[in-house]
Amino acid sequence: MDLAYTQEEREFRARLREWLAAVLPGLPPRPDPADWPGRRAYDAGWQRLLYDAGYAGLHWPADAGGRGATPTQHLIFLEETERAGAPYVGANFVGLLHAGPTIAAEGSPEQRARWLPPVLRGDEMWCQGFSEPGAGSDLAALRTRAVRDGDAYVVSGQKIWTSHAEVADWCELLVRTDAAAPKHRGISWLAMRMDAPGVTVRPLRTLAGSTEFAEVFLDEVRVPLAHRVGAENDGWRVTMVTLSFERGTAFVGEVVACRRTLDALAAEARRTGRWDDPVLRRRLGRLAAEFQALWRLTQWNVSEAQRSGGVPGAGGSVFKLRYSHARQELYEAAAEVLGAGDALDLDREWVRDRLSSLSYTIAAGTSQIQRNIVAERILGLPKGR
């Protein structure tokens, strides 16, 4: 067990720090969250900066245009960018972490050449068309259908919870290409243009008041057969390849940010005198243990992935379960630090974060589904009711 970073890793960190210190002061101000075109331009600009500096697609394989970095280097990248207050991956999330890696792993040479470079440069944004009203955590229950018609599929159905749908150029779309096949078969993975005729985007308002995601209605949208990645009816396997890579490092930056928030809560409580309440103080102390452990668990999982050649282990579900609840606890404590006077003031960042933290035990597989996964796939308990 060695938590020390290698010489190479330390040099990587130092170069990255230097670059961040040089480039961040020149960034334009962050756009208002409601300003979607502004957000897209901002996220694209950040991606372009990363690209020009050689940090784009850090964890992608080199033959897909990436840097082929180790999981530890990726960990350092996420940690340092968060610590420096750099922009989050934002609207580039699906392209960089989902669709891109999927195309890199499963796409034809033509598909890789067409879709990967624009993702790395920040020229094209992707969104994810997986979830449906009748298929949330039970992803394979999706019903959106695609019927062959000449050189294209004709797609009809509805997607939901589609983040960044308003600004995306492409959608990674799961469709049913064989209605008679068993649930997990008969699914195909398509790349669909968001400006294709028949695509309608309707933003959904979250309980936090924002429009982070949308419903997407598909009415006889034509998607060229050439835009299918992987074999027809093999989309479920293609998707699982991608999803398993999401878990390992998806929350690294957030854990760093949570610890910083905790420090700020303690400072605020000291300032207002609430720190004298031992119940609150001890609650914050316990949260410190929580985020410290989550950071170490991340390092454990990344080290495990590195040893197994980049394949994430089962630790991702364990981490996701613990982290999503810890994050909610953090903002419950924040409300107590703020006190009744400020805990409902939407101009306070912690109040908005408290609201958005409610999504964490739901998004990317609810905690209940995650527990089933842990019990069945890791502990080997029988499938059942």
Next chain:
Amino acid sequence: MDFQLSDDQRALREGIAQLLAGRFGRDRMRAAHDGGGGVDRALWAELGAAGLFALRLPEAAGGVGLGLPESVLMFEELGRALLPGPLAATELAAGAVKGAARGEAVVAQTEAGQPVAHLADADALLVLAGDEAYVLAGGPLRRVLDGARPVRSADPGTPLWRPAALPAYAAEGEPVPGGGARLRREGALLTAAEQLGSAGRSLEEAVQHARDREQFGAPIGSFQAVKHLCAEMLVRTGTARAAVYAAAVTGDPAEIAGAKLLADEAAVRNARDCLQVQGGMGFTWEADVHLRLKRAWLRAGQWLAAADAEEELAAGLGRAEPVGAPRTHVTRHTPRLHAAE
């Protein structure tokens, strides 16, 4: 960074696990607890001969020359096997009390306000008093025992005694080099490792039961409610393990406090959930889980209790190096554990 067990560390853990499986299987474990939980001197000496207590003593002093991470892996296995006795105190006293390193002496531990475990078995008593620590032996130790009254211990593996006021004997004790702060830290960490092993064992037992036990025509492990209890046990164990191992590598006081907190929680909650999965059978004396739960309660109160750990962590908030900061780190060679003959 490679935060995984090295081959040597795996071999070390495998070695102690085999030794415990051979010498302290379930029958011996039950016999030890049904017999009042005294220290089994023969087994104690065997563990000593295997190098357990001398693991961190320098080789020049007859030790094995390993570090906290290796001790933590050993103590995790001891906790999994539910071995009774003041293991952490004896390991910590290995350089200060004659015979402790070889397992020929049993060293108990106490601090103000706490009952003393295994006092009647002890050849020496490690007393923690704030930042001070001293060892009582011989006459002074006998006087502590004479002035103590036995407690009817809820933990059948741990006889407890309530001593008369201890500080009166302080003047007669031998100060321990390094003082109380280091001992308290390392004692907390080794105890956390035992809790971790106990949490892991509760998980294994619950999962086994959930697979085997059938109700309503199906294994109860196919019921979501039972699945979720087991999954949460794994989450607690996995999180506590990362915390305990990392604290062993860094030796950082705040990390150790966090590790103790999470390992205590994992041991206690996992035992309770295991009991719940086992149902009525879990509530009987015949099931082992109550023994683990009671020991977990005992350990949670020792070395660093939750309230103190939380206060220590809170005190560091806003001041400590932020999470994820690269730390300086001492690299160490890792010779092997002495053969167990």
